Amino acid sequence: MKLADLISKIKEYNPHADEDLLTLAYEFADEAHKGQKRRSGEDFIQHCLSTSYTLATMQMDTPTIIAGLLHEVTDETPITINELSKQFGKDVAVLVEGVSKLGLMKYRGVDKYAENLRKMFVAMAKDIRIIVIKFADRLDNLKTLDVLPEEKRDRIAREVLEIYVPIANRLGMGRIKTQMEDLAFRYVQPQEYTALMAQVEPIIGEKEAYLHRIEQMARKDLEAAGIQNFKIESRVKNIYSIYKKLEKKGDMEVSGLYDLVAFRIVVESVADCYAALGIVHQHWKPLPGRIKDYIAQPKTNNYRGLHTTIFCEEGEIVEFQIRTREMDQEAKFGIAAHWHYDESGKRSTSLSKGIEWIDEMVSLPQNVTDDQEYLSSVRLDAFGDRIFVFTPQGDVINLPEQSTPVDFAYRIHTGVGRRCVGAKINDIMGTLETPLQSGDVVEILTDKNRKKPNADWLSFVKTSCARSHIRAQLREV
Numbered sequence: 001m002k003l004a005d006l007i008s009k010i011k012e013y014n015p016h017a018d019e020d021l022l023t024l025a026y027e028f029a030d031e032a033h034k035g036q037k038r039r040s041g042e043d044f045i046q047h048c049l050s051t052s053y054t055l056a057t058m059q060m061d062t063p064t065i066i067a068g069l070l071h072e073v074t075d076e077t078p079i080t081i082n083e084l085s086k087q088f089g090k091d092v093a094v095l096v097e098g099v100s101k102l103g104l105m106k107y108r109g110v111d112k113y114a115e116n117l118r119k120m121f122v123a124m125a126k127d128i129r130i131i132v133i134k135f136a137d138r139l140d141n142l143k144t145l146d147v148l149p150e151e152k153r154d155r156i157a158r159e160v161l162e163i164y165v166p167i168a169n170r171l172g173m174g175r176i177k178t179q180m181e182d183l184a185f186r187y188v189q190p191q192e193y194t195a196l197m198a199q200v201e202p203i204i205g206e207k208e209a210y211l212h213r214i215e216q217m218a219r220k221d222l223e224a225a226g227i228q229n230f231k232i233e234s235r236v237k238n239i240y241s242i243y244k245k246l247e248k249k250g251d252m253e254v255s256g257l258y259d260l261v262a263f264r265i266v267v268e269s270v271a272d273c274y275a276a277l278g279i280v281h282q283h284w285k286p287l288p289g290r291i292k293d294y295i296a297q298p299k300t301n302n303y304r305g306l307h308t309t310i311f312c313e314e315g316e317i318v319e320f321q322i323r324t325r326e327m328d329q330e331a332k333f334g335i336a337a338h339w340h341y342d343e344s345g346k347r348s349t350s351l352s353k354g355i356e357w358i359d360e361m362v363s364l365p366q367n368v369t370d371d372q373e374y375l376s377s378v379r380l381d382a383f384g385d386r387i388f389v390f391t392p393q394g395d396v397i398n399l400p401e402q403s404t405p406v407d408f409a410y411r412i413h414t415g416v417g418r419r420c421v422g423a424k425i426n427d428i429m430g431t432l433e434t435p436l437q438s439g440d441v442v443e444i445l446t447d448k449n450r451k452k453p454n455a456d457w458l459s460f461v462k463t464s465c466a467r468s469h470i471r472a473q474l475r476e477v
Contacts, residue, residue, distance in 0.1 A: 001049045009056040010065065017062055025066040025088060032077040039147040047140055048072060054136035058176075058336040059329075063088075064129045067095035071133055074100050098123045098130035099137065117163065117378055121361040124167075128358075131167060132336050135176050138164055142183035157187035170357070172301040172334025181240035189243075196243055199254040204236055207261060214312060218263065218280065218320075225279050231266040259309065262319035266328045270295060273322045277306050280320050284310040287317065295327075300386030300398055303331055360465065387438035397442075402435045403462045406453075409444045410466040417466060418453050418473050419446035433460040452476070 003026045010017045029048050036044035052068035066088055073079050074096060085093035102123055123130045138160055145153045161184045168177040186193045211234045222230055237245075237260055246252045254260065265276050273295060290309035298304045305323040312318040329337045361378065385401040389408055397411050405423035409416045422445035423430050436442065453470045461467050 001046060001053060003049070006049055006053050006056060006065075009053060010062075013059045014062070021062065021088075022066065022069075025069045028087065029069045029073060032073050032079055036076060038144065040144050044072070044076070047137075050140040050143075051133070051136045054139055055133065058132065058136075058333045060129070060132065060336060063091045064095065064133060067092050067099065067129070068133055068136060070096050071099045071137060075103060094127060095129055095133060098127060099133050102130065102134050117361075117375070120163065120167070121358055124358045125362045128171075128335060131171075132173075135164060135168060135173065135180070139176065139179055139183070142180060145183075145187055153187050157184040160184040161188055168334070170301055171336075172303055172330060173332075173336060174303070174334065175332040176334075178238040178241070182238050185240040185243065192243060193239065196239060196246075196252070196254070200236075200239065200242065200260070203254060203260065210313070210316070211261060211263075214318065215263065217283065217313075218265070221279050221283050222265070222276060225275065227267060227272055227276060227279070229268050230272070230276070232263060234261055234263050236261055259317075259319045262321055264328075265320060265322045266325055267322065269324060273306050273324060276322050277308060277320075280308060280310065280322075284312055284318075286310050297388065300388065301334065305331065387436060389436050389438070390441045392441060392443050399436065400462055404434060404436065404460055405430065405432050405442055405444060406457050406461050407463045407466045408436065408442050410461075410463070410469050412444065414469045414473070416444055416446060417469060419448060419450045420453070421445050421447045421450065432457070 003023065006026075007017075007019055007022060010022070026045075026049075030045045033044040033048070038044055038047060048069050048071070051071060052065045055065050055068045070084060070088070070092065073084065074081055081093050081097050084096055102120060120131070138156075141156060142160060145156060148156070160180050165177055165180050165184070168180065215232055215234060219232055222232070237257075242254065242257065242260065245257065246254070265280075267273055267276055277291075287309045290307075292307040294303055294305050294307065304327045305321055307319065307321050309317060309319045323331060326337075387399055387401050387403065389397045389399055389403075391397065391412070397408055399407055399411060405425070406417065406420060408423075409420040420432065423432060423434075424443040424445070425434060425436070425440050427441070427443075453473050455470075455474055457470055458467060461470065
């Protein structure tokens with residue numbers, strides 16, 4: 001890769017990017033890493049270019065891309081953060097320093113794992129771009145794991161699956177998540193990876209002509225209906241998600257999966273999304289219960305789109321996903337697609353909306369000192385599956401799966417949690433330990449005279465928020 005390739009990619013979305021500054025950063029990094037080689041034998045600067053190119057595909061801002069070029073300089077050369085700050089500004093220096101600190105993380109033991117997660121959340125809270133750069137760095141490292149000793153290779157791959165993939169998923173960065181998953185899976189479970197690929201590749205080859213035919217049918221229908229400026233393409237489910245789905249079923253035969261391949265239709269507007277869904281259903285019959293409207297009700301990582309699974313030609317079952325261009329960008333790059341900082345350098349409102357949970361994870365260590373409990377809380381609160389639950393007024397409360405009315409009450413307000421005495425779930429009285437389901441409408445019944453929560457609640461609440469507040473309120477009285 002050359003600098004010209006990187007600049008060309010940046011110019012696609014930012015024609016006014018400071019080419020001179022980008023060139024200066026490249027030359028600075030190239031000189032700093034002069035003579036350094038990767039284990040693969042290529043010049044070290046290629047890693048820096050590849051990292052920055054990935055950031056450019058996510059349409060990140062110029063300081064982030066420059067930090068990508070310079071992210072190894074302070075680790076691999078005598079150059080200091082202060083020198084970078086003088087040469088390229090404080091913004092770039094802060095990003096490079098943050099990435100450098102994350103580079104010290106090692107996946108070794110429960111105590112170190114917990115400590116590393118704490119450090120990562122602090123870095124993310126400081127500037128979310130730090131983790132985005134680290135994703136790009138890790139992605140390139142995964143592509144060259146073959147040349148590393150087996151023990152180091154395994155550690156890096158596990159670190160990616162255990163730490164980076166769940167965070168990328170929570171940030172809605174679908175493309176980065178799936179790329180990291182598939183590359184790491186190959187090394188963490190090589191036998192399973194090889195066996196699965198042996199099943200998947202022939203099926204994809206056999207379906208190629210069929211998929212082309214379905215694509216042409218759908219294209220013809222959309223054009224006839226007057227849908228303009230759309231894009232349609234087929235995609236294969238990533239290999240790691242296939243593995244996890246088969247593992248969950250307890251049957252590793254790929255032939256039993258009917259959503260191995262999906263079509264994606266990208267249109268101009270939300271109205272076109274619903275129109276395209278109607279057009280697909282006019283041609284092919286949808287499977288009952290398999291129509292998902294993530295536009296009206298987005299997923300918990302803010303993914304939006306329409307999904308439908310249909311009975312297609314020759315009895316095949318095929319999934320269609322329909323999104324606007326904006327939704328498609330968000331699905332691929334998540335929080336990076338919303339990148340914007342105001343003039344004061346603070347998070348914008350639109351950016352903050354999707355990452356409030358990071359601040360919660362930063363404050364978590366203040367309430368949880370046991371490493372095992374901390375990891376359990378993180379896996380549930382940050383990395384676990386999420387549900388949407390509604391107040392009677394229609395406000396949406398985002399909670400971990402299996403949360404209870406008490407968790408819901410504390411999410412609304414600590415005072416509501418303290419005074420909670422009962423709950424109505426969809427207008428029916430339920431117990432306080434009842435696991436809530438996505439879509440439930442929950443009304444918390446309170447007693448204004450109640451002074452403290454019930455200590456027994458600690459045995460069934462799921463969220464660290466509820467648990468820490470219950471403990472604190474019990475100590476108060």
